[in-house]
Amino acid sequence: MPSHLSRLVFRRLLANEPIVYRGCVRRRQYSSVVRASKSLRPALTPDGVQGLPVQQARSFFNLNIFAKKDERKEADMDPGIDKMMELAKRQRMSARMPPIEDVVLAITQFVTAKRKHRKAMKDTQAQYVLQSLRYYFKAVKEKQDQGEALPHILGPAELRKTAKVLMLEGEPLSAAHTELAALLYEETHAPGQPRLLKTVMIAYVKMLSLTGSTSQARKLVLQWEKDNAASESSSSQIEEVEAENSDLAEQDEMVDYMLDPTSLRAWSIVLQGFALEGNDAEVQNTLARTIESSAISPRVARIMLEYSLRRDDLAGVKHWWDTYRERAMELPSPDIHSATRMGQQLLQVLKWCLARNHLDTGHAIVKEVMTTNPSKAVWDAIFVWAAGTKRSVDEIDRMMTVMEKSNGTISDTAQWRTPDVATMNGLVEYAISNNDPYMAERFIALGRDRNIEPDTQTYVLQMDYRLSVGDVDGALIAYKNLQSMDLSSNEDAKTVNRLVVALCKSQRHDFDTIMNVAGDLSDRRIRFEPDTVSALSLLHLNRDEEHDVVDLLNTHAFHYASGEREQVRSTLVNFCLDPSTSTSQAWQAYNTTRTIFDETPRDVRTELMTSFFTRERTDMGVRVFQHMRMHTRADTIPTVDTYVACFMGLAKLRDIESVEVVHNLLKLDYNITPTTYLRNSLIVAYTACGKGRKAMSFWDDIVASKEGPSYNSIHVALRSCEKSPFGDWRAKDLWQLLRRRNVELDQALWSSYVAALAGNGDNDLAIGTVEEAEAKGELEVDSFLLGSLFAGAGGQVKQTEIEAWGKEKYPEQWAELEKFGEDSDEVGMRAFRIDRRVAP
Template sequence: MPSQLTRQVFQRIISNEPIVYRGCLRRQGFSSIAHAHDGRRIYLARKCALPVGRRHQRRTLFGLGGMFRPKAPRDSREANYVPGIEKMVEFEKRERMKARLPPVEDIAEALRAFIKHKAVDWGYINDTQAKLVLLSLRYYLQELAKLGEGGSGPSWELGAHLLNKIAGGVRKSMLENSSQAHVDLARLLSDEFANPKYSANNAGLGEELYIASLTCSGRTDEAKKFLLSATAERSSRNVLGPDGMGKDVEGDASESADLRRWDYVLRGFLKENNEIEALRTADLLRARGLGLTMRITTDMLMFYTRREDLKAVMLWWGECNALAQSLHAFQQPAYHTAVHEVLLWCLASNNLRFGHQVVKDVMVSNPAKPIWDAVLVWGAGTKKSVDEVGRMLDVMERSNESIPNEADWRVPDAATVNALVRYAISQSDPYMAERIITLGRKHRIEPDAETFVLQMDYRLSVNDVDGALIAYKHLQAQDLSANSDVPAVNRLIVALCTGQRHDFETIMSVVADLADRQANFEPLTVSTLSVLHMNRDEIHDVIDLLNTHSFGFSTTERATIRKTFIDYSLDSQTTTTRAWDAYTILRSIFDEMAREERTQIMLNFFAHKRPDMAVTVFNHMRQHTRKDTMPDNDTYVSALLGCAKLKDLESMEVVHNQLKIDYNVTQNTHCRNALIIAYSLCGQAREALDFWDEIVASREGPTYNSIHIALRACEKSAFGDLKAQEIWARLRKNKVDIDNSMWASYVGALAGNGDNDLAKSTIEQAEQKGELEIDAFLLGSLMDACAGQTKQADVEAWATDRYPEVWHFLRKKIGWKVEENGMRRMNIDRTVTP
C-alpha cells in the first residue's frame, strides 16, 4: 500500500506546488524571478534565503487545495502610444464609424500633448501619426471656423507657435520618409498660414513646407509650378527689383529663404533623376541672381557620380572647387563631403587620373583635417599597404610643423581611423579593417564608440557573432549618449537570435541594455525577438514587446512585423496553439490587418482541421468597423468551402447565417455555387439544390460550374435523378453546348441514385448520335458515382463488354483505390469549384 508520503508527493506534483518539509535543515528557496522592463523579460534564477519565522505550512482538504486555487493572471504592458495619439486614434475610429465625435477641446489637448512630446526630441512623424494629426487638425480648424472671430479663446486657440512646431516636425519627417499624409498635412498648414491673421514669416514657412513635401514625394514638377506661382504673387505685391524678381520687404521672403525653396526643387529633380529639369532650375537660379550654393553644387556633383558621367563630374568638380575658393568655403562640411565622395567614386569607377587631379587640387594649400582623412582613404584605395598608410599619417603629423598656431594643427584621430575602416568595410575586407585599428593604436589613437560600431558591422558581415559580441562589450565603456550604436546593436540582436548558437540569457542581456537606454528597436529586431518568444511560448513577453515598440513605427514598418507573424502562423511547422496565439496578437495589436491576410489565417486553421478557430477568425472580420476588412463574397466562399472540406455542418451554417444578415454583401452566382458545394459535402444535398433554383431565378444566372455543381448535388440527393433529368432537359431545350465533362456529371447524377440502366442507355444513345466520345473520365465518373458495390460490378461488366479498350486503360493506367466499405474510388479528379 502506498505510504502517506508517496500520496502527498504525487498530490503536490499534480497541483503544481513545491514539496516542502518543515524539518528541512537547509531552509532555502529557489525562485525564478521574472523582470519585465520595456517589452522584454529577463529570467534570473537565484537563491533567496527565507527566514524560518516567515515560512508557514498549511494543510488543506486532502492536500489538493492548490488544484482549485486560480493562478493570478499576469497583466500585459499597456500600449505605448505617443502622448496625444491615443485620443486621435479614438477620433479616427469614431469618424470612420460615423459615431458622435469627441469634444473639440479634447482634440486640441491631444494635439498639444503630441506637439509637446515631439518638441523635446524631434524624432520624425511617421505616416500613421501624420494621418492622425491631419484628421485631428482639420477637425479642429473646421470647428474653430464655425465659432468665428468672437468664439476664439484660450481653450480653443492652438496658436501659430504650436502650428510652427507641427510644421517643423513634418519637415524633418519628410526628409526621412515622405508619404501622401505628409503632403496633405503640409498643404493644410500652408493654407492655414496663408490667413492674414498670421505673419508673413508663417506664410513663408507654410510655402516652404509644402514645397518640401512635394519634392520629397516625387512631385517636384508640381512643387516648381507652385513656387513660381507664389513668387509671381509676391512680386505683384512688392516692388520689382532690377532683375524682375520681387524683393519682398518681409523677412521670410528674403533671398536666403527663396534660395532654400529653390534648393528643395533642385534636389527633388536630382532625386527623381530628371537631369533636364535640374539643369533648367540651376540656370533659372543664375538668371535670377541667386547663384549656386556649395550645397547645390555638391548635390549636382554627386548626381553625376551616380550617373557615371566623367565629363560632367569634372565640370561640376571645377565649379565646386572654384566656388570654395571664391567664398573661402574650404572649411564647409559640404565641400569636405564633396571631396570624399568624388575620391571614392574615382576609386570605384577606376578614374584614377582624375582622382589624382582632385588630390592635387585639394592639397595645394594646407588642407583641413577632413580633407586629409579623404586623401588617406584615397591612398588606401590606390593599393597602398596599411604600413604605407601609416607613413602617410606621419606626413600628416609633420605638416603641422609649418603651422605656428597649435589649435590649427591637423592631428589624426579616431575619425581618421573610422574613415579608413569604413572604406575597408566597403571593400569587404575585415582583415584590413582590423589592421587599420591596430595601426591607429600604434599612433596613440584609441578606438571610440564609432570604431567599435564599425567593428561590430564588419564582424557581423562575415557572421563572426562572437567577435561582434566582444566589440559590443568594449563599446559599453564608451559614451553612448548619441545612440549612434543603436543600429549596430539591433543587428547584433538579430544575429544572436537567428544564429541559434547563443543562449537566451546572452540575448536578453543585450536586449536589456538597449531597453534600459530607451533606445529604438528596429522592426526587424522586434520581429526576430517576437519569434524567439513565441517559440518559447512566452506570449505575454511578445505582447509587452509589441505594445512598447510597434505603435511608434510607420505603416511600412508595422507591415514588416505583421508579415513576420502571419508567416509564423502559416508555417506548417507551427503548432495549432502557437498559430492561434500569433493570430490573437495580430488581432489585438495590428488592427489594420487586411482582409486578404485574415483570410489566409482563416484558411490555415481549416488546414489545421480546426473549423471552430477558422470561423472565429471569420466572425472577427464580420465584427470589424472597416469596410476593407469586413468579409466580401470571396471571403464567404473561402469560409464555406473550408467548412465543407471538413464536413462541419455546424460551422458552415454559422457562416451561412452571417451571410443572410450581411447587408454589405450581395449574393451572386459564385457565392451560391459555394453554398451548393458546402451543403452537399455536409450531407445536406437536398437543401443544396434550393440554391440552384435561386441561381436560375437570378439575373446573373448559372455558369458552367453551376451546372456541374448542381448535378453533383443531384448525385448525392434523394430522388436527385429526377432533378438531374429536369436540369438536363432544360439544357437541351436551350441548346447549351455540352462537352464530355458535362455528360459525365449527368450520368453520375443518374448512377448516384441507383438508375444504372438509364445512365448506360443515355451513354449509348449519345454515342450513336455522335454527341459523346467515350473516354476514361466518363466511365470513371460513372463508376465513382455508383451507389453500392453491386452497382459498380454491374457498370464494370457493361463497360468491359461495351468499351473494352477504354475500360482497360481506366483499369491499368488510371486505377482505383478500395475503401474500407469495399467501394472502389477512381483515381480521377472530380472536384468542382465555384
C-alpha cells in the same frame, strides 16, 4: 566591477527598479518572496518551514519580480496618437465624434513631442494627423457658420510647428505627408500671415519635390513669388529672426538658408527635386532661374555636385567641386560650412573617382587641396584616397607624420592636425567597404602603435564586418569589448540590432545570451529595428512565450512606419502558415497579429482562415472570419470572395454547424449582394454536408436571379442532385431545361449528369443514358466519365455493377481509369483518384 554591470546597476537605481540576477545560487534558500509553481519541489524558508516553491523566470520587458504573470504592457505610442486613432475608428463606424478640444489637444501633444525629440513623422502618423486636421478644420467652419465660439483652436504658432515637424528628415515620405502639407497650405493661404505662410509653403514645396511631384512644386513657387513680390525684400530678415529663436537642431537646418531669401530657398528645394528625378532639362532651367536671382550658394553647388556624381558626369563633377569649394571658402563665418562638411564632400568625390577609375581627376583634386594648408577633415579624406590608390599601411603612416610636422607653421595649437580615432575609423570603414578585413585590422593596429585606442565606432565597424562574413562569435567578442566604451550617443544601435538577429538565426547560442544583448538595448531605450523584433518574436513564439511577444510588439510596433509594421506582421503570418507550426502556436500568433496589427488586410486574414481549415480546425477558421466580419475597416470586412473561400473550406471538412453559422452571418451582412458565384459556393457547402435539398434551393434562387446560372452552377447543381434523395428526378428536369435552352452539353456536363442519375441507385437508367448518347454521337465515353459514374453509384453493390459493365463494355477506358488508383472510405465506398472538383 565590469563597466557594463556598473551601468546596469546605476540604470536600475535611477529607474527605481529592482536589480535581478538569475544566477544567484543562494536565492532559493534565503528568499522570502517566492513564486508559486506546482511543478517544482517545495523549498524551505529560513525558518525551516516548508514553503511555496520558487521559480525565477526572466521577463524581457518587465523586470519587476512582483508583477503578475498575466500583466501585459500597454501599447507604447507617441503622445496624442491614441486619440487620433480613436477619431479614425469613430469615423469609420459613423459613431459620435470626440469633442474638438480632445482633437486639438492630441495634435498639440503629438507635435510638441516630435519637436522635442526631433523625430520625423511616420507615414501612419502623418495619416492620423491629416485625418484629425481635416476633422478639426471642418468642425471650425461649421461652428463659425453657426456663430458659435471656439475656445480651443489651433493658432498660427501651432500650425507653423506642425509644418516644421513635417519637414524633419529621417523617414520615407508618403502621400499622407504631401496631403498634410497641402491641407496646411490651403488653410493658411490667407493675407496677414506672411511668416506662417512662408514656413507652410516651404514645407509643401519640400513634400512635393521629394515625392516625385517637382513640376507641381515649381508652379507653387512661381505662384507664391507672384503673390508675395512686395514682401520678399524682408524675407531674409525674417529667416534670421527664425534662426535666432530656434533651438540648436533647427539652427543646423537653417544653416544653408540664412543668407538666402525665401524664394531662393524654395528654388533650391525644387532644384534638388528635379535632380533626384533625373530630369536634366528642368535641372538646367531651375539652375538658371536660381543664378538669375542670386549668386550660386554652397547648397546649390552641393546639390549639383551630387547630381553630377549620380549621373557619372566627369566634367560636371570637376566643375561643381571647384564651385562648391570656392563658395564654401568665401563664406564669412566658418560655422556655416565647417571644415568637416568640406572633408565629407571631398571624401565623397574621391570615393567616386576610385569607383569609376578616374584616378587622374582624383590626383588633380588632391594636389589642388594640398596647395593650401588643409584641415584635418580634408587630411582624413586624403588618407582614404591613399588607401584606395594601393598605398601601403606604412606609407599612410609616413603621410600622417608629414601632416604632424606641418603643424609647425600654425601658431594656434588648437588648430593643429593630428591623426585621431576618427582618422583610423575612416580608414577601417574604407577597408571594410572593399571586403578587406585584414587591412582593417592593420589600420586598427596602426592606431594602437600611435597610441590611438579604438573607440565605439571602431568596435561597431568590427562587429559590422564580422557579421557580414557570418562570424557571429567574433561579432559577439567585439560587442563585449564595446561594453567598456561610452555608449551615450547610441552609435552602435543598428549594429547591435544586427547582432541580435544573427544570434537568433544562428541556432547555436543559448536564450540567455540573446536576451542579455537584447536586454542591453532595451535598458538603453534604443530603437529595435523591425528585423530584430521579427527575430525575437519568432524566438518567443517557438518557446510558447506569448506574453513576451505581446510586450515586445506593444513596446515597438506602434513606433514603426507602415512598411516596417508590414515586415513584422509578415513574419508572424508566415509563422502561422508554416505547416510545421503547431496549431496552438499558430492560433496564439494569429491572436497577437490581430491585436497588434489591426490594419492587417483582408487577403492576409483570408489566407490565415484557410490555413486553419487546412489544419481541420473549422472553429478557428470561422473565428477568423467572424473577426473580419466585426471589423470597421473597408479593406478588411468580408467580400463575396471571402464568403466563397470560407464556404469552400468548410465544404471540405463537412461541418454543417459552421456552414450554418457563416450562412446566417451572410443573411445579416448588408454589404453583400448575393451573386451566382456566392450561391454556387452555398450549393457546394450544403451538398458536402449532406443537405442536398437545402442546396438545391439555391439553384432555384440562381435560376430566378437576373444574373442567371453559369456552367459551374450547372455542375454544382448536378452534384447536389447526385447526393440528394430523389435527386435523379431533379437532374432529369434540369437536363431537359438545358436541352430546351440549347445549352452546349460538353463532356464534363455529361459526366456530372450520369453520375447524378446513378446517385440514387438507378444504374439501369444511368447506363442506358450513356449507351444511348454514345450511339447518337452526343458524347464519347472516356475514363473520366466512367470514374464519375462509378463514384456517383449509391452503395457497394451498385458500384460492383458499374465496374462489371465498364470492364465488359469499355475495357480500354476502364484499364486507363484503373491507372489512377483508388481510395475507399470508412464504409467501404470506393472512388478512383480522378479530379472531380468543381469550382463555384
